[in-house]
Each structure stands twice: as C-alpha cells, then as structure tokens.
Amino acid sequence: MSDEDDLDDFDPDQDDLEREDDEKDTEDWEDYRKEGDEYSEEWMPTPLTEDMAKEGLSLLCKTGNGLAHAYVKLEVKERDLTDISLLRSYIHLRYVDVSENHLTDLSPLNHLTHLLWLKADANRLRSARLSELPYLQIASFAYNQITDTEGISHPRLGSLDLKGNRIRLVTGLDPQNLISLHTLELRGNQLESTLGINLPKLKNLYLAQNLLKKVEGLENLSNLTTLHLRDNHIETLNGFSGEMKSLQYLNLRGNMVADLGELAKLRDLPKLRALVLLDNPCADETDYRQEALVQMAHLERLDKDFYEEEERVEANEIRQRLKEDQEQEVDPEHDMESDHPSSL
Template identity: 35%
Template sequence: MSDVEEQEDEIQSNEEEVSDVLFEQDALIIQDDIDIISGGDDDANDNLVLAEADFDGKSALRGFGYNLLANEDGSLKYPEVHLDKEMIRTGLSHIARTLDTFEFAYSRYDGRNRALTEIDILGQYVHLRAVDLSGNRIKSFKSLAPMKHLLVLLVNDNQMISLEEIPHLPFLQALSAKRNGLKSAQGLFSNSLTHLQLSFNKISNLIPFDDATFPNLTVLELRGNNLQSLNGLNVPTLIRLFVAQNKLKNLNGLKTCTNLTHLHARDNVISTLENFPRLEKLEYVNLRNNLLKRFSQTQFLGNSPNIRTLIAMGNPVAELDDYKMEMIAANPNLKRLDKQPITEIDLVQGRQIRSGREKGILPPVNDDSEVLTPPMPSMEDTMAEEDEEDEDDDDNDDGSPPPEDPEDQDKDQEPPPRSSGGPEMDVEIRKAST
C-alpha cells in the first residue's frame, strides 16, 4: 500500500487524528490535540459540537483558590485574574537556542485553563515560539506583540470578538482561535500563517479573505460558523478547507483555490453544485448530510476529474436507484464512495456509462423535478420494447386490436410460408417463428 493510500485510510477512520507538527529548523514539536494542526477528517467528529462545550472558567477559578461570588441576577461573578511570574514559571518548557543571540531560553508556554483576564507580563518573554492560552477569559492578545519569533499561538475558548486583537507577529505559522466571539474573519495583518483555525465562532461571510493577507495559507478551519456562502475566498495556496456545520447552500467561491486537495463541507444545506469549478488537485470531498436530491446536480463534481474519495451519504440522492453507478460515472477516478472501496467491476461499468453518454449512445442524466433518472435498459428490456412496438403497429387507428384471424385460432395448423407480401405478413411470420 502506498503512502497516499495509507493516508487516505487514516482520513476515513472514525478516530480523532492527533499529529505532531514540526516548525522551523530546530524541529519544535507541538503535541497538543489541535484540529487545525492535525487536519483531521471532519467525519471523525460527529459529536464535535456536543463534546466541545464552551469553557466557563469555574473549575479553573476554584482550582486556583478563588471564591466565586454571585451577581444580583444569580449569575456568577468572575474576578479579574492577572498573569504573574509564578504562573509563567509553572508553564514554561522546551529550552531551545534563541534565534537572535544564539543563547538558550524557554521556547514554549502553556497557560491553559487558568481563568486569566490579563496577560501583559507575558510580552516580556520575547523568545517564546509556542504559546497556548486556551480556556481563559482574555479579550485581547496585543501584549504579545514583542514576541517576534512566535510560531504557534493557541487562544481557543476565550472572549476575543475581533481578530484585530491579535498583534502583527511576522513569523506566526499557526493560529487557533476556536470558540471565541468572532463575527468576522477579517482583521489580521498580512502574515505568514499556514494554518488558521476559526471554528465555532459567529463568522457569517468571507468578504474579503484573500492572498493579500494570507499568501501562505494551506489549511483553513471554519467549522460551526454562520457561513451562507464562500464568496470572497481567494487563497490559491489553500490545500485543505473545513467548512462543515455552516449554512452553505452551494459551493460557489472555490474557483481560485487551485491547489485544494481536501474539501470538508458536511452538515450544511447544500442543494446544488452548479458551477462547481475544475480543481485538478482535488482528491477528497465530504458532502455528507446535505440536501442534494438529483444526479443532475452531483454530476458537476465531475468538473474536478481527480476526486478519489467522495462521501455523499445522508443526502436524498443517496437513496435513489443507480446511486453508486451515477457517482462513478460522474467521477471516473473514484476509489472510495461513502467509505466503501470501489471495485474494478464497478469502475468499468461506471466508465462505460460515462463513455456512452459522451458518445451519444446513452441518454444524458435527466432527473428534473418531474423526471427521475431512468435506469439503464438491459438487452432483454430493449428486445421486449421492440416487440411491443411491433404489436402497436398492428392496432387500428382507434386503438382497438385488429380482428382475430380464424387461422390463428388453430394452434395445430402449420405457420404460413415466408412471404414478401407486405409488413403485416412479415409481422405474422415473426410472431409465428417466435
């Protein structure tokens, strides 16, 4: 099995992928369970929304000895928690050589789940390259501006409402800001990001989201937002796009994503794939649990000729007859459909259907609202239809059958000799020989 096939098998599994990611030449290892870095299949997260409840800070506050008071309305009153040197000391790790003085310093800080509201002192640690501040109550991260060598910043489960609260960090490669209060994907400076995770916010559009700001972006995570369209997306370097659990009605907006290999768009309300672009490198498409009803819509996936894995289960079209063959006919290089391997026999049959339609031998897909896709006729069906047509030719103009010939009632009588006496006699001869 090739490396590519092994990777596809991992993508198909239902286990959470957790990958180690190497940054910079000193091989800084990030080993956190981070979806954006792992690039895991969104099929592996069927219960993601239920499993990832918003952090409320209660356990962290009590763990650090804070007494929670109640407001007049009964809600909890959270105290201000400022980061101090003792908290920093307990979270520092990974000694590495600095990039400017070539001395040694801590390169990583873990400040997760401390109920922090203010982190100004952290900006003094300019040699940090990976910072995790997830699970706090921080509204702004501008105090991290002095960290010019920062490569990875994780700020999941905080209270940031705008990406403008992230300072310009020229070498930042991975930013994860899941479950904040973001309403827009705009606000970042032009950057060096390769991975951006903005899932489970309130982002409603991507206008604009382009290569002027993200010239190196390869992985974009936007699951669980309020996106209704991908218009405005213009990032040619993008390789993996995760837009599951939004409100997308179509997939317009992908035309410029010419390097895209993986598209995850399950759990939307997609009902049409018209204008689906030609993406030569696209190999994996997940459209599970959408509203696709007709083969005349799914066939637009064939515009991208190298799709190897397609997941369309959970759509009404998956319940139609000939579903498997129609998917293969539209995507002749498929290896997996709905997590099931495509056999060589299936592949040959699907390609024959596609070839027959291209040559005009077979009818095109026709499953509009009042006409479902007709099944491909077998040779026996074709012969039976010809016999029915011949019988129709013998009917009278008023639709009544012709009068019976007395000779036909005598079954023991020899059939009449072959004659060229006209079409009616030819019909009688053919019936008798049958």
C-alpha cells in the same frame, strides 16, 4: 507524477474518522461555552502573574547571537485568566498556549515577534486580530465568540483554526499577505457564503456545520485537495470547476442534494477520488453508486466503500452507450443517409 502517486499520502477514511471525532469535540465545547455564558458575570479579574508564568515556562533555547538563553514555550491553560499584559515583556516566546481562560484581548501578543505557534482556544475572544507576526506558522482561535476574519495577515501562517465561532462571512483574508496558508478550519460557524476564501495556496478547507446553501468563489483554488462541507444546506453542485485541478476528497454528507443529475457538475474535477454523499436525498436512489461512477470515471471511493472492478466495467459500458446515443442525436441526418443511400 501519476495520479496514483498523488494519492500516496491521501487517506480519506482516516480523514473522515478524524473529522467525526472532531464533531463530537464541537458538541463538548458548545456545552462548555454555554456553561461559561451562564457564569460569566461571576468571573473575577485574574491577570497573569510572574509566578504563573514561571510555572508554565519550558523549553530553554538560545536567543539572539546565541550567547544568551531563554525559555521559549509558555502554557497557561485553565487559569481563569482575564489579562495577559505581562506577556509584553516575554519577547523571546515562540510557543504560547493560553486556551481555556476568559480572555477578551490578545493584544499583548503583538510584542512577541518571534512567535511560531499560538493556541487561544475556548476564551471570550470576539476577534482574532493581531499585528503582523513575521514567523507565526500555526494559530488556533477555536471555540471563542469571533464574528469576523479581519486582521489576520501573518506571511508564514500555514494553519488557521477558527472553528466553533460566530463568523457569518469571510472577509479580509488577503492572498497577498497570507501567502503560506494551506489549511483553513471554519467548521461550526454561521457561514452563509463561501465567498471571501480566495486563497490560491490553500490545500485543506473545512466548512462543515455551517449555513451554506451553495458553493461559490472557490473556483480558482487550484491547490485545494480536501474540501469538507458536511452538514450544511447545499442543494445543487454548482460552483466547481476544472480549475480545481487538485481536489481529491469532497465531503458533502448531510446536505440536501436530491437530484443525481447534479453529479455531472463534478465530472470536470480531474483528480477527485473520494466523494461522500451519505445523508443526502440522492443517496437513497437505487442507481446512486452507479450513476456517480458513470459521471466520474476516476472516482475510487463513494462514501465508505471503494468501487469494485465489475462496477467499473458496467459504468464504462453505460458511459459508452450514452456517448453513442448523444452522437446520434447530434447528427440524425447522417443516420438517415446511411439508411437510404442516394442512387447515382
């Protein structure tokens, strides 16, 4: 398969647009959470009732041996719930949405061993810990008060959303357990390090709006295609390696990269096609676009603009001149012998 074929399903423009929209959502949810903080002590205990559950149930499906039927989807959003203990007995549920409540405990969900999809955004959770759920594929705990990533070990989990929480360090994400995880969303936390994300199957990693100063511990993510690091405090581009052989899209917008020479550290990324460096000091340099293409010959788009053919030609010429200059510096004696051949 060619590099062009690899890019067929890759639309960095669309990705950037979606992420910018998401960042607006983050601000909205932050306002929501602050309002909740102000009135949290006024919340009355509100357990999930049978009537609420019946109202939120849908999607009738066969269960067990196919002779019985049960509703497998439950949506109980915005009910001011503080307790979902009732769900212990709803063992056939596969899709559950308990977002925008006041929940602090999800342990009743440990009994839902058929669960495929879980959304528990905008609650009061301090942990995403659950017993291992063998079929869980999508889980979202966005905009809670979660402080760690411990206790997440679902073997079929493909997408995990923890954005808008209070996580400072990633721990407990075991690649031996999370063998299917391809998308990890940690935007809008308080991360100070990228260590602990050693998940070789990971394809999409979103770390924007954290407190990161450098990239580390991601060198072996050989399947990673998208890395989003917008709005951090990154100054250098260390931490990238040729082992990241699938990385196509890298967003570093709104960081602190000042030296164009740092771009040389990205040249070993063989499939990097789209790079975003807007709102970094280096983006103000006059030869910014040219230098990026000189360092990364396969780059197709820098920020919002694709490279034109004439830019590629010019970059190739500069690259060739630099190569010749380096060769002369390596072997100056050869040049001297060429200028002054010895007589026989």
